[in-house]
Amino acid sequence: MxxxxxxxxxxxxxxxxxxxxxxxxxxxxxxxxxxxxxxxxxxxxxxxxxxEAPNKEVVGSLTLVYDHHQRNLTEKITSLQHDFHGVVVSTLHVHLDHHNCLEVLILRGKSKQVRQLADLLISVKGIQHGQLAITTADVGRIRKH
Ligand code: NI
Known part of the structure; x- marks a missing residue:
């Protein structure tokens, strides 16, 4: 390599x-x-x-757990994703049970954009848990092998 x-x-x-x-x-x-x-x-x-550098290109996965019966919740998180359509690469939705959904979003963009979208989504009323994991595709000198 x-x-x-x-x-x-x-x-x-x-x-x-x-x-x-x-x-x-x-x-x-x-x-x-x-x-x-x-x-x-x-x-x-x-x-x-x-x-952590705001302009660094990063990739991230954001995991959200929420009750889809919460009023306006799904509309809000869909609307936010459309506002950041350039950042959202892909989403995975799993219906955990009658109430709860698990959504995983793959995000890509400048660190500040990825974090901003994650913060906005996690703080939506009714999101029970949210967690962002950030890494970089540009590992350069820190390439694993
Ligand atoms: Ni669902």
Whole structure:
């Protein structure tokens, strides 16, 4: 793959107790060794830093749970999605039970637009839970492999 860099080895001095806690944590997460766990933590932190820049191009998934019987709710969230039609790539709707719906929106655009739409949707009256996960398609130096 273009841009694949050679491996560099580093030595890290770390408090023994902190390392023990870390080893327990990564074992619970299923990591086979510390190196991959360190790399994932570093990449996660870098993605978070990068995607906080307002003009950074990001992709995100927004999960919403709501009762579709709530008055005007579905109209409001549909209207908001049309206001941001350039940002909404795709939506998935699951009827969880008689009342509740789960909607997952795939969003793409500038970080500030994606966050603004997510905030507007999550704050609509009747949305029971909403959560935005942001990442970047432009991983560059933080490419996983
Ligand atoms: Ni539904």
């Amino acid at each position: 273009v841009g694949m860099s050679q491996l560099a080895r580093i030595g890290v001095a770390i408090d023994a107790e902190l390392l023990e806690t870390f080893d327990t944590y990564i074992a619970e997460k299923g990591y086979q060794n510390r190196s991959e766990a360190f790399r994932d933590l570093i990449r996660d932190r870098l993605v978070r830093e990068e995607t």
